[in-house]
Structures are given as C-alpha cells and as structure tokens.
Amino acid sequence: MSACRGLDSVGQMANHQTVRFYLEPPLRESAAAGAHNFIGLIAKVCAAAGLVPQYCDLADAGLANGGYALTHMKPPERPNGLVFRRVYQYPFWQIDQTAARWDWDTAQAKFDPSQIDLAEAARFFAFWQKRLYGAAPKVTKQAGYIYVPLQGRLSEHRSFQSCSPLQMLEHCLAHEPLRQVIATLHPNEHYSAAELAALEHLERQHARLTVTVGDMVQHLQNCDYVVTQNSSAAFGGFFFQKPALLFAKIDFHHIAVRADMADLAESFAQVTRNTPDYAQYIWWFWQDQSINAGRTDAEAKIAARLRRFGWPI
Numbered sequence: 320m321s322a323c324r325g326l327d328s329v330g331q332m333a334n335h336q337t338v339r340f341y342l343e344p345p346l347r348e349s350a351a352a353g354a355h356n357f358i359g360l361i362a363k364v365c366a367a368a369g370l371v372p373q374y375c376d377l378a379d380a381g382l383a384n385g386g387y388a389l390t391h392m393k394p395p396e397r398p399n400g401l402v403f404r405r406v407y408q409y410p411f412w413q414i415d416q417t418a419a420r421w422d423w424d425t426a427q428a429k430f431d432p433s434q435i436d437l438a439e440a441a442r443f444f445a446f447w448q449k450r451l452y453g454a455a456p457k458v459t460k461q462a463g464y465i466y467v468p469l470q471g472r473l474s475e476h477r478s479f480q481s482c483s484p485l486q487m488l489e490h491c492l493a494h495e496p497l498r499q500v501i502a503t504l505h506p507n508e509h510y511s512a513a514e515l516a517a518l519e520h521l522e523r524q525h526a527r528l529t530v531t532v533g534d535m536v537q538h539l540q541n542c543d544y545v546v547t548q549n550s551s552a553a554f555g556g557f558f559f560q561k562p563a564l565l566f567a568k569i570d571f572h573h574i575a576v577r578a579d580m581a582d583l584a585e586s587f588a589q590v591t592r593n594t595p596d597y598a599q600y601i602w603w604f605w606q607d608q609s610i611n612a613g614r615t616d617a618e619a620k621i622a623a624r625l626r627r628f629g630w631p632i
Contacts, residue, residue, distance in 0.1 A: 421568030444598035
C-alpha cells in the first residue's frame with residue numbers, strides 16, 4: 320500500500336481525524352502540491368472542521384476501513400465515504416454518496432424554470448456556448464437525421480438501461496421511419512469483433528443507417544435530435560438546443576424525453592416536439608445543483624454537501 324501524503328506533520332495527524340482523498344497518481348501529486356483548485360477547497364473546508372487531509376493512491380481505496388474518505392469518480396467503499404467528480408466540464412463539480420450519477424441528489428431534484436432569472440440564464444448560457452463550442456451553436460440546422468452517440472458494451476443490457484445499445488439502434492430504425500440514423504462509435508472505447516459485426520449487419524439491413532466515428536460537434540449542429548443511452552453528447556446537445564431521447568438513467572434527464580419501452584412510438588414523436596428552455600436548465604444544473612469551484616460560494620456549497628451526508632463540518 321502506498322503511503323498517503325498529508326498536509327500536516329505525522330504528530331499533528333495523530334491528534335485529528337483524517338479525511339483521505341483517494342486519487343489517480345497524477346491527481347494525487349497535484350492535490351498534494353496544492354495545485355488542484357477544487358480538491359484544495361474541499362481540503363480547506365475539512366481542515367477548518369478538524370479533519371486533516373491525506374492524499375492516497377486510488378488503487379488503495381479498498382484497503383482501509385472506517386474514517387472519512389473522498390474517492391475520485393469511483394464508488395465509495397466505506398460508510399463515511401463519498402465520491403466527487405467533475406460535472407461534465409470544469410469548474411463544475413459534485414459530491415455525492417454514490418458513483419451512479421442517476422442516483423445523485425441532482426437526478427432526484429425537480430427542475431422548476433419559473434424560479435430562474437431569464438436574463439441571467441441567457442447570459443450564462445451564451446457564455447458557455449461560446450466557451451465550449453465557439454460559434455458552432457449559432458450555426459445549426461435540422462438536416463433530416465437523428466444522431467446516436469454510442470458508448471460501450473453494445474450488446475449488454477445493464478441495470479440502468481432500458482435496453483442494450485444495439486437494441487436501441489433497432490428501435491430507432493423501427494420507430495423513426497422518415498429520418499436517417501447516424502450512429503457514432505466513441506473514439507476512446509474498445510469494441511469487440513462481435514459488436515462491430517453486429518453493427519455492420521444492421522447497416523447492411525437498413526439503408527438509412529450509417530455507422531461512423533466521432534464528429535460530435537458537426538452532428539450536434541446538423542441533427543434533428545439526439546438518441547442515446549446516457550452519453551454526455553446529449554448534454555452537449557443542449558448547448559445546440561437539440562432535444563434528446565434517453566434510453567438510460569442519468570443526472571441530466573430533466574429536460575430530455577425518457578424512452579417509454581411500452582410506447583416507443585410516442586417517445587419518438589414526443590422528442591420531435593420537445594422545446595425546453597435550455598438556457599434555464601443549464602443555469603440550474605450547473606449554478607444551482609453543482610458546485611462551481613470558481614465562485615465565492617464554493618466553500619459554503621462544499622460544506623453543505625458534506626453535512627448532507629453526516630460529516631462533522
């Protein structure tokens with residue numbers, strides 16, 4: 320087991336409760352050097368409450384028992400363990416008690432656009448459109464196809480999914496009779512020979528289906544809507560004001576259409592009519608529900624999240 324690195328001396332640690340941060344090696348080095356903004360803010364909040372931070376290798380997360388711990392992206396493995404991860408883009412973060420985003424507090428929260436200032440939401444939305452995608456969100460059209468960003472494990476139907484990704488593609492072809500279907504493989508996923516063969520078989524069977532790789536921004540500019548399990552590409556589509564149909568649980572589901580397996584024809588019809596206020600949603604999702612590590616209220620929001628899960632903050 321690799322030694323953990325603390326901010327205080329060994330003698331000082333003995334007189335305080337410890338909070339261990341379990342991190343990948345590069346992130347651990349950055350945190351130990353005080354160079355990671357969000358982890359530094361958590362450490363500051365914890366230190367003020369008498370919890371001495373230590374930075375440990377993520378691989379060692381399952382070896383220690385008891386105590387307070389924060390794990391980067393991986394499931395917590397102790398009663399007082401929490402997980403933290405980026406909410407799709409810097410500087411937005413979340414702290415929760417599970418690594419399953421669809422079970423986060425945000426996923427269970429109710430989105431009420433009537434409580435959000437329209438002007439502030441519009442300003443925030445325009446800023447992040449430009450910051451993330453430049454001028455691309457201002458140059459969009461509906462080119463007569465649906466964009467289906469695929470993730471991994473194409474033949475598996477996992478517990479948080481409505482069906483397997485391959486079955487999802489078949490549903491697109493069955494319930495969207497007019498539009499072309501462009502499915503994209505994730506450039507960082509490994510696909511088996513059997514998975515690729517199944518996709519090729521579908522392409523041969525359906526002239527409307529094209530399988531390619533990448534080009535997310537181009538497809539978000541030109542598609543009519545997005546269909547996916549829970550790819551973050553659908554969240555990116557909100558910046559292009561493109562509606563999404565989801566075949567899996569996720570934290571950003573509130574303004575998307577969730578596939579109703581008992582009435583998929585209606586689900587596909589509904590997504591073509593879906594016109595939410597994307598600006599209000601993005602403001603709510605990031606500024607209200609997440610922790611913006613660049614804002615002055617970041618420490619207060621971190622403290623509130625830790626107290627939410629019973630930490631002595």
